[in-house]
Amino acid sequence: MKTRNIIVAMVLPFMLISCVSSKKYKTLQSQYTDSESRAKSLESSLSTCNSDKATLTSQKASLENENGLLNKRIEDLQSQNAFLKENSTQALSQLESMSVISKQQSESIKQSMENIGAKDAYIQTLQQQMAYKDSLNMALVMNLKGAIGNMDDKDINIKVDKGVVYIDISDKLLFKSGSYTVTDKAKAVLGKVAMVLKNQPDIEFMVEGHTDNVxxxxxxxxxxxxxxxxxxxxxxxxxxxxxxxxxAKISAAGRSEYRPLVDNNTKEGRALNRRTRIIILPELDQFFKLLEPAAKK
Incomplete structure (x- = not known):
């Protein structure tokens, strides 16, 4: 029994030492693992920091470049501002000189503007009267065409040119070759023209004779x-x-060969030039009477 106790007493310390060493080992091993993990984490953080540093360095260089450009732009704008200030001073000086002139002439300018306004009103009235006259001429043309009916355009042509109504009748319709006796067919046409013109008692007209150059x-x-x-x-x-x-409302005139419509070098051209033209003369007296009220304003 004693021997057994002695052996137990001797072995127990060794067993206790063995237990303590295994625990400490495991603790140290755990601490090492944690340290290794933290080291890896720190290495990753360091890498991220280095990358961020490189990015920030690049951004810094870019911002410094932009800052240089902005400083250059500011210098340019300051230079332009100084130039504009100098010119503004000169312009103000000129305007001050001009203001003296404008004050002296203000009444004259005011009067001129009033005259311009009156002339504008007169011009508008004139345009209105011209438009009214043109509408009357167009109505007259339509009445003439309606009265004459379906005539060959080669024999008779009715038109308005520059505010004047023209009735062109070919000599083929009016006269025989080399004659000045009006044909019966032409008399019927002249009767239709007369019927329209008689409904306009105030108008005057001229009859013109035209020949070719033969x-x-x-x-x-x-x-x-x-x-x-x-x-x-x-x-x-x-x-x-x-x-x-x-x-008293009619005039007669001969133009001979000197107002041709086309060249006389062809047979067709000479036929066109041989014509009698009735011209509805502008009623200038009545036209100016229409303008008198506007002129007096």
Missing amino acids: PYHRDVLLDNWDLSVKRATSVVRILQKDYGMTP
Whole structure:
């Protein structure tokens, strides 16, 4: 029994030492593992910091470059501002000089502006009266075309040109070749024209005779002048005697070959140039009477 106790007493310390050393080992091993884990974490943080540092360094360089450009822009703007201030001072000085002139002339300028306003109003009235006159001319043209009916455009043409109504009748319709006697067919056409014109008692008109450039001489007619006048007066007599047109409102004229519509070098061209033209004369007296009220304002 003693021997057993002695052996237990001897072995127990060794067993206790062995237990304590194993615990400490495990603790140290755990601490080492934690340290290793923290080291790895720190290494990762260091890498991230280095990357952030590189990014910040690049951004810093970019900002420094932008700052340099902005400083240059500021210098340029300051230079421009100084230039504008200098010019503004000169401009103000000039305006001050001009203001003296404008004060001296203000009444004259005011009067001029009033005159311009009055002229603008007069021009507007004139334009209105011109438009009114044009509308009357167009109505007259439409009445003439309606009265004459479906005539060949080669024989008769009615138009408005520059505010004047023209009625062109070919000599093929009005006269036989080399004659100044109006044909029966033409008399019917002249009767329709007279019917419209008689409804406008205040208008005046002129009958013009036109020829081609082929020389003409027969009986009492010496040349194309004589022929053109004779044809115009023949038409005037028909309008007066047959259709009761007031002779005081009619004029007759001969233009000979000197107002051609086209070149006389072709047969067709010469046929177009041989014509009688009735011109509705502008009623200038009545037109200016319309403007008198506006002119007095």
